[in-house]
Amino acid sequence: MISTYDSGPARAVGDQRSLPVPDGLDGMRLDQAVARLFGLSRTAAAALVEAGDALVDGVARPKSDKVSAGSWLEVTLPAPPVAPQIIPQAVPGLRVIYADDDIVVVDKPVGVAAHPSPGWTGPTVIGGLAGIGHTIATSGAAERQGVVHRLDVGTTGVMVVAKSEQAYSSLKRAFKVxxxxxxxxxxxxxxxxxxxxxxxxxxxxxxxxxxxxxxxxxxxxxxxxxxxxxxxxxxxxxxxxxxxxxxxxxxxxxxxxxxxxxxxxxxxxxxxxxxxxxxxxxxxxxxxxxxxxxxxxxxxxxxxxxxxxxxxxxxxxxx
CATH class of the missing domain: 3.30.2350.10 (Pseudouridine synthase)
Incomplete structure (x- = not known):
């Protein structure tokens, strides 16, 4: 039998939360249970457990311990991450192939990310474009405005970024379909x-x-x-x-x-x-x-x- 439960309140972050282990998670590893209940990655949940921020019936336990339905789980969730900021900067090797009022097409060098992200401290395409005066569309998440597709940090080559809102909507749809x-x-x-x-x-x-x-x-x-x-x-x-x-x-x-x-x-x-x-x-x-x-x-x-x-x-x- 699969039990259902309301995990809505457990998704709050940056504070302490307490709740009983649902029947559906009975016998699951502690780190897996924490990941499921709080919407964390397995790695983040394991780190939280190893730091002593997940207690089962008031006791810190190893991440591989199995949880039992009804046990009381107390978790201190990390504070929400600060959204990465776009920093205008010169990016060596970043070359603009074409630009108009709607799009800018670049030749991305190796070692450059498409946009800022948590944990990345290196150069970005968006930061490089801002550094040479290109105004990018404001649509999309704050740290990746104008980005309609991405290349890996270690992958080079041609990439397009939207400058106008019309271009952003049009290109996002074109990539999707x-x-x-x-x-x-x-x-x-x-x-x-x-x-x-x-x-x-x-x-x-x-x-x-x-x-x-x-x-x-x-x-x-x-x-x-x-x-x-x-x-x-x-x-x-x-x-x-x-x-x-x-x-x-x-x-x-x-x-x-x-x-x-x-x-x-x-x-x-x-x-x-x-x-x-x-x-x-x-x-x-x-x-x-x-x-x-x-x-x-x-x-x-x-x-x-x-x-x-x-x-x-x-x-x-x-x-």
């Missing part, structure tokens, strides 16, 4: 079979590692199309087209095929090959972006050249 064509180039380990194909596999957070994503049965639908452009003895250069836009989608799908992006140690790349190619990040580049301009409705297309580290790795593979 898959009217934007996003093409990436990736160098992966080994040779894919078939050389051209489609990966249709759902993606969600990794069940054991919060910083990773994975193919999981109940994840969000995710579709990646690939085509082999060039083959080397130990690797292949792929043209990749995204039909959906999940976090780390290309990296996760290629890793699931056992052909991770070269240099992508997070998703199983060979560190020896990465070292030989002098790569300190995944060989993955947002090569091309095309969409209907939000004001003129004419198709626009933008292309980004490979940065030096990816060019050098390709040169070594071709030798």
């Amino acid at each position: 898959r009217e934007v064509e996003k093409r990436y180039h990736a160098v992966v380990q080994g040779h894919l079979d078939p050389l051209r194909g489609t990966v249709d596999a759902p993606i969600d957070r990794h069940p054991h590692h919060d910083y990773r994503w994975a193919v999981v049965a109940d994840g969000k639908p995710s579709i990646t199309h690939y085509d082999t452009l060039e083959a080397f003895p130990s690797a292949s250069l792929l043209d990749v087209r995204l039909e959906t836009g999940r976090t780390h989608q290309i990296r996760v799908h290629l890793s699931a095929l056992r052909h991770p992006c070269v240099g992508d140690l997070t998703y199983g790349a060979d560190p020896t090959l990465s070292g030989r190619l002098k790569l300190e990040r995944q060989w993955l580049h947002a090569r091309e972006l095309s969409f209907l301009h939000p004001r003129t409705a004419e198709e626009v297309r933008f292309v980004s050249d490979y940065p030096d580290d990816l060019k050098n790795a390709l040169a070594i593979l071709r030798d």
